[in-house]
Amino acid sequence: MKAMRFHEFGSSEVLRYEDVDRPVPGTGQVLVRVAATSFNPVDDHIRAGVLAEMIPITLPYVPGIDLAGTVAELGADITGLEVGDRVVAMLPLDSAGGAAEYVLAPAESLAPAPRTTQLADAAALPLTGLAAWQTAFELAELKPGQTVLVNGAGGAVGSLVVQLAVDAGAHVTAVDAPQHAARLEGYGVDRVVGPLSLAAGPAAVGGPFQAVVNHVRVSPEELAQLTNYVADGGVAASTAGPIPEDRARGVRSASLWVRSDGAQLTELVAKVDAGKLRVHVAAHRPVSELAAVHEDAGAGRLPGKTVVLAP
Numbered sequence: 001m002k003a004m005r006f007h008e009f010g011s012s013e014v015l016r017y018e019d020v021d022r023p024v025p026g027t028g029q030v031l032v033r034v035a036a037t038s039f040n041p042v043d044d045h046i047r048a049g050v051l052a053e054m055i056p057i058t059l060p061y062v063p064g065i066d067l068a069g070t071v072a073e074l075g076a077d078i079t080g081l082e083v084g085d086r087v088v089a090m091l092p093l094d095s096a097g098g099a100a101e102y103v104l105a106p107a108e109s110l111a112p113a114p115r116t117t118q119l120a121d122a123a124a125l126p127l128t129g130l131a132a133w134q135t136a137f138e139l140a141e142l143k144p145g146q147t148v149l150v151n152g153a154g155g156a157v158g159s160l161v162v163q164l165a166v167d168a169g170a171h172v173t174a175v176d177a178p179q180h181a182a183r184l185e186g187y188g189v190d191r192v193v194g195p196l197s198l199a200a201g202p203a204a205v206g207g208p209f210q211a212v213v214n215h216v217r218v219s220p221e222e223l224a225q226l227t228n229y230v231a232d233g234g235v236a237a238s239t240a241g242p243i244p245e246d247r248a249r250g251v252r253s254a255s256l257w258v259r260s261d262g263a264q265l266t267e268l269v270a271k272v273d274a275g276k277l278r279v280h281v282a283a284h285r286p287v288s289e290l291a292a293v294h295e296d297a298g299a300g301r302l303p304g305k306t307v308v309l310a311p
Helices: 041-048 120-124 126-139 156-167 178-186 220-229 262-273 287-298
Strands: 002-006 015-019 029-038 066-074 086-090 102-106 110-112 147-151 171-175 191-193 209-214 230-238 252-255 283-286 306-309
Touching: 002 287, 015 287, 029 086, 029 120, 041 287, 066 102, 066 120, 066 126, 086 120, 086 126, 086 262, 110 262, 120 306, 126 156, 126 230, 126 262, 147 156, 156 171, 156 178, 156 209, 178 191, 209 220, 220 230, 283 287, 287 306
Parallel strands: 147 171, 147 209, 171 191, 209 230, 230 252, 283 306
Antiparallel strands: 002 015, 029 066, 029 102, 029 306, 066 086, 086 110
16 A cells, blocks of 8 residues: 655655555554545654654654544454444554555544545544644633633634634634634634734733633743733633743643544534534645645645645
8 A cells, every 4th residue: 555654754855655564453443444634733743753752653654643534444342333434533643644545543533524524624623623622621621601712713723612612602702814804703703803912911802811722832921921811710721832820810721732532523523513613624635745745834835724635
């Protein structure tokens, strides 16, 4: 079978499109015929070796943490799945990924694919959806009626946090560049504002807020200013560096390390099929162009969430 792999850490040039052996499922594993994976920034960090100590991997390595495809073969002790089932998953960070024709997935990581989207487009959901779910409900502990500021609301994770918060009954102020405004308004937010002028303070955007969720990589000084946007007793949750706590005001802080969770992914899929969650795909690229996708991402040229189509 064909797969994209790298044999050493480095730039996008280390990625090679080559022939590899088709894997065989062991106990508790499922062999999935890949329809698509998608690009996530962590893919770039793993390839570059930045996360080598945190995420030990075996070289050569197939990237692609997201998976959408169909069950091709079942290992021993698998129940509830059949050959031909359409599935999605966030694959373990330290195992072979989805930039291949076939991939092994732990059965517990799999969820039924959405019925209301193209199977390939469903590859845009797993990691970003789980990151959004865990940020919104585990870190920020969002509840109905709360006020929430989402900074970086137009991005892949941010737009899902916005929709989950609105669906949960929160009052959402979405922050991002003007080109995202119409889409964010369509998600039912209370207010859309342009990039924060941190010097202007929270009152300029209707704050402070009971929860602030940040997806924008800024300096430590700017992260510290975001603490001022959190109301007394509130929470600051971030996927892009820690926001300092303010213990005197009871402001706590939490940062995300996303994990695979088949049950949560099943909940997300149900929301997609119910029309409560929309996944925005900006581009489709063949897996043979994955090195160029990584290069474009590093240069800031990706238009948004990019789905990578299997051979």
